[in-house]
Structures are given as C-alpha cells and as structure tokens.
Amino acid sequence: MERFTGSFTQQEPIPEAGIDAALAVLRHGRLHRYNTVAGEAAETALLEEEFAAYVGARYCVALASGGAAMACALRACQVKPGDPVLSNAFTLAPVPGAIASVGARPVFVEVTEDLTIDLAHLEAAAKASGATVLLLSHMRGHVCDMEALMALCDRLDLRVIEDCAHTMGAAWKGVPSGRHGVIGCYSTQTYKHMNSGEGGFLVTDDAGLAARAILLSGSYMLYARHRAAPGPEVFEALKLDVPNVSSRMDNLRAAILRPQIAMLDDRRARWRALYQGMEQGLAGVAGVRLIPRPQHEDYVGSSFQFLLPGWPPGRVAALVAAAAERGVELKWFGAADPAGFTSCYAHWRYAATEALPQTDRILSGLIDMRLPLTFRPEDVAQIARIIAEAVAQAGRDAAPAPVVVPAAD
Numbered sequence: 001m002e003r004f005t006g007s008f009t010q011q012e013p014i015p016e017a018g019i020d021a022a023l024a025v026l027r028h029g030r031l032h033r034y035n036t037v038a039g040e041a042a043e044t045a046l047l048e049e050e051f052a053a054y055v056g057a058r059y060c061v062a063l064a065s066g067g068a069a070m071a072c073a074l075r076a077c078q079v080k081p082g083d084p085v086l087s088n089a090f091t092l093a094p095v096p097g098a099i100a101s102v103g104a105r106p107v108f109v110e111v112t113e114d115l116t117i118d119l120a121h122l123e124a125a126a127k128a129s130g131a132t133v134l135l136l137s138h139m140r141g142h143v144c145d146m147e148a149l150m151a152l153c154d155r156l157d158l159r160v161i162e163d164c165a166h167t168m169g170a171a172w173k174g175v176p177s178g179r180h181g182v183i184g185c186y187s188t189q190t191y192k193h194m195n196s197g198e199g200g201f202l203v204t205d206d207a208g209l210a211a212r213a214i215l216l217s218g219s220y221m222l223y224a225r226h227r228a229a230p231g232p233e234v235f236e237a238l239k240l241d242v243p244n245v246s247s248r249m250d251n252l253r254a255a256i257l258r259p260q261i262a263m264l265d266d267r268r269a270r271w272r273a274l275y276q277g278m279e280q281g282l283a284g285v286a287g288v289r290l291i292p293r294p295q296h297e298d299y300v301g302s303s304f305q306f307l308l309p310g311w312p313p314g315r316v317a318a319l320v321a322a323a324a325e326r327g328v329e330l331k332w333f334g335a336a337d338p339a340g341f342t343s344c345y346a347h348w349r350y351a352a353t354e355a356l357p358q359t360d361r362i363l364s365g366l367i368d369m370r371l372p373l374t375f376r377p378e379d380v381a382q383i384a385r386i387i388a389e390a391v392a393q394a395g396r397d398a399a400p401a402p403v404v405v406p407a408a409d
C-alpha cells in the first residue's frame with residue numbers, strides 16, 4: 001500500500017527579494033510604519049499602494065490580520081453592538097469572531113451544495129433579521145454568482161463586506177474578488193495566498209470608509225503618511241470621533257509581502273494545476289461528489305473540497321482514519337467537535353442561531369484538504385489514489401456484515 005510522506009502544511013519559502021527587504025528593515029530598525037525619516041515612504045505605505053493597484057482599488061489599509069481587517073471593516077461601516085450581521089454558516093471562526101468583536105450578532109445563511117451562500121435563504125434571513133450588512137465569506141475560495149448576489153443585496157439595501165481570505169488573486173467575470181462589495185478584506189497569514197505569518201488588508205473605493213478604517217487601524221494624527229488614502233480633508237471631519245483600535249501592520253511584514261504581489265498570478269496558475277490534478281484523480285470515484293466550478297469563476301484552488309452525500313458519520317470517520325494512516329490529512333467539517341482549524345456554526349455558542357438543516361446536511365459530508373504549493377503534480381496524483389482507495393475501504397468497513405445463511409442439506 002502506498003503512503004504519502006509529504007506535508008499538507010508546508011508552504012513555500014519567502015522569496016529572496018522579501019528576505020533581503022526584511023533584512024534591510026531589521027538593519028535600519030524602523031519597523032513601526034510611522035517611523036520614517038524625511039522623504040522616506042514606509043514599506044507598509046508602499047505595500048498598500050501596490051496592493052490597491054493590483055486589485056484596482058482606490059484605497060487600501062494594511063492590518064495585523066485578516067480578522068482585524070474584517071472587524072475594522074465592520075466598525076468603519078458603523079455596525080453597532082446588538083446589530084444583526086448576515087454571514088455564511090459555512091466559514092471559519094474568525095468571521096463570526098469579527099462580528100462578535102464589535103458586539104454585533106451573527107445571523108448565519110445556509111450553504112448550497114456548491115459551497116456558496118444560498119441566495120434564497122439570504123433574502124429570507126435579511127428580511128427576518130432586518131440586517132443591513134452582509135459579511136460575505138468566499139469560504140475555501142468558492143465564489144457565488146456575484147452579479148446575482150450584488151443585485152439581490154442592492155434590492156435588499158444590504159452593504160456587502162467581502163472576506164477574501166481564500167480568494168486573493170481570484171476574480172468573478174474579470175472583477176477581482178473583494179471589488180464587488182463596499183470593502184474587501186484579505187489575510188496574509190501563512191496558509192493564505194501571500195505569507196507574512198500574520199497580516200491582512202482591506203480595500204475600498206469609498207473615501208469615508210477608507211479614512212475611518214485608517215483612523216481605526218491606529219493612525220494617530222499621522223494618517224498623511226499613507227499613500228493609498230484619501231486627502232486630509234476627509235480625515236478632518238472624522239479624526240476626533242473615530243477611535244484608535246490599534247491593529248496596524250508593521251514594516252517588517254510589509255517588506256516580506258511586497259515582492260509576493262507580483263507572484264500572485266503565477267501562484268494562482270500553479271494552484272489551479274494542482275487543483276485540477278486532484279479533480280481528475282477523484283473524478284468518477286463512487287460515493288464522492290466533486291464541487292462544480294462555474295465558468296465565470298477565476299479561482300485559485302489553494303485547497304480542495306468534496307462531498308460524501310448521504311454517508312453516515314461512522315463511514316466518514318472511517319475514511320478520515322484510513323486516509324490518515326496513509327499520510328493523507330483530510331479535514332471533516334461535519335465532526336461532532338471542532339478540530340484543528342475546522343468547526344461548524346453550531347460550535348460558535350456566542351452566536352445564538354437557529355438550526356440550519358441544509359448546512360447541517362452538507363457539512364456532515366464535507367471533506368477538506370490543503371494543497372500547498374510545495375506539492376508536485378505527482379503528489380496530488382498519489383493523494384487522489386490514496387483517497388479513492390480509502391473511500392472504497394470505508395464503504396466496505398462500514399457495510400453491514402454479510403448474513404451467513406447455513407447451507408440447506
């Protein structure tokens with residue numbers, strides 16, 4: 001029996017240009033973004049300018065994490081304690097966590113079999129809750145029909161904040177992910193598409209939201225040192241009213257990130273090749289449903305998901321165990337208890353919620369795995385073979401023991 005010996009958590013090293021730039025920052029010692037000498041633009045300010053250009057946004061603010069970017073976005077939109085905020089039931093804990101961090105109340109929306117937000121349920125939940133903001137999570141890189149979503153949200157008067165932790169570098173019909181809503185949020189945590197350990201951004205075209213976000217990030221009265229920012233007149237009206245919720249990015253991380261922006265498109269192509277290799281390897285495996293990718297979705301594919309429709313929990317657990325024995329780390333969103341990075345909306349007890357039967361059914365058979373760029377195409381082919389065999393084995397192990405009928409003589 002073959003065994004996979006690679007690592008599902010090993011990302012590529014930081015590019016040499018990032019290491020050199022990081023060393024330069026360490027050598028001059030001005031790590032704080034507002035610690036600049038005359039005429040110097042901070043690495044952080046340049047990073048914001050370059051990332052804004054990459055996604056075609058007017059304004060960009062670099063923050064301490066993706067979660068900090070989402071919380072900053074909610075505060076900039078003046079979400080108040082107790083306000084309902086719509087979000088995906090299928091997402092990761094920092095998303096409802098960002099809503100909870102401003103004292104607001106997450107209202108979860110069902111997921112579809114394609115792992116995107118259910119638009120019919122979104123409409124019903126918006127009307128029932130009276131929410132005015134949707135924190136839309138493009139969870140695991142699956143982008144819904146953004147035209148249909150934006151038309152619906154416009155009709156419902158819902159402002160959309162996008163969580164693009166898994167869609168940095170992706171697009172829908174040519175529009176970069178994060179550019180449909182009023183604010184797009186990104187993460188540069190190690191497992192995402194650019195790596196600075198921790199970090200995040202938000203982008204927007206709205207000058208008022210950008211100024212609020214910069215003040216919220218902790219700019220003191222030094223906001224004029226930002227480059228991807230509105231003019232001082234926009235800050236004048238806000239600077240004494242918007243609190244400093246200190247969550248800035250520093251120049252060291254910005255130095256590591258700047259050379260990675262130009263690599264995003266190549267990374268997307270390489271990730272997509274790994275993703276499509278996995279798709280081919282699992283196509284036609286009995287009991288497995290692959291997730292269709294819409295024609296208009298220019299996805300990254302930094303992780304892979306499939307469904308096991310109708311599988312009882314014991315059989316899914318048997319598959320996860322059989323794959324693990326052979327070095328393949330599968331994550332199961334339907335497990336009774338949260339494990340590692342996975343959890344489900346029912347585990348977030350601070351966010352009281354009604355049961356979501358469709359999401360329960362889909363997550364009960366949802367398997368997830370990372371595809372780090374250190375994988376080679378032959379790794380992906382091997383992982384797919386192991387999964388296909390483990391699927392078959394789990395079916396046999398979980399099948400009822402054959403009834404032995406004594407032979408009549």
Ligand SMILES: *Cc1c(COP(=O)(O)O)cnc(C)c1O
Pocket residue numbers: 065066067068091092094095137138139140163165166187188189198199200
């Ligand atoms: C990682 C992640 C975030 C938050 O990013 P951090 O930088 O870790 O705070 C948000 N949403 C999703 C879906 C994520 O996977």
